[in-house]
Amino acid sequence: MKRFALWLGLSLLVIAFDQWSKFTVLAHFMEYEARPVTDFFNLVLVYNLGAAFSFLAGHDGWQRWFFVILAAAICSWLLRLTWIHRSERLQPSGFSLITGGAIGNVIDRLIHGRVVDFLDFHLGGQHWPAFNLADSAICLGVVLMLLAQIQENRREKQQRIQQP
Numbered sequence: 001m002k003r004f005a006l007w008l009g010l011s012l013l014v015i016a017f018d019q020w021s022k023f024t025v026l027a028h029f030m031e032y033e034a035r036p037v038t039d040f041f042n043l044v045l046v047y048n049l050g051a052a053f054s055f056l057a058g059h060d061g062w063q064r065w066f067f068v069i070l071a072a073a074i075c076s077w078l079l080r081l082t083w084i085h086r087s088e089r090l091q092p093s094g095f096s097l098i099t100g101g102a103i104g105n106v107i108d109r110l111i112h113g114r115v116v117d118f119l120d121f122h123l124g125g126q127h128w129p130a131f132n133l134a135d136s137a138i139c140l141g142v143v144l145m146l147l148a149q150i151q152e153n154r155r156e157k158q159q160r161i162q163q164p
Helices: 002-028 062-084 090-112 133-162
Strands: 034-036 041-048 115-123
Touching (some): 002 041, 002 062, 002 133, 090 115, 090 133, 115 133
Antiparallel strands (some): 034 041
């Protein structure tokens, strides 16, 4: 139970940092206002009605509830997997980061009706779609899940080789 609480704590930390960062941007930026930080990075306030890369953003609002329900289902499944794998490191880390990120974006959808994005990377006039800390946590969580799976596959392969 102690390890599971640690993984839940990681999710809560992601949610807290994500919401704090969005609150700060909302308090200091107007929509579409961009402030250069480096030659390749701006802070900018934009909203996303859809999912990654504004997927389904052009619809009439049903997608808000679709993404809330989808995130709730995925988070429930990930919490179950976190419990099952609680004694491991990579898998539950990934699950917790994804859960925290998903909940962070759900909070935006429930409060603002859309997701708050503010990290804007660009190169030579080409901008990557703006994103937020929750999105970053989700991506990092997926990478950790993939690394855990690669480790598990190697371990299983090694066991098969060692068995006569």
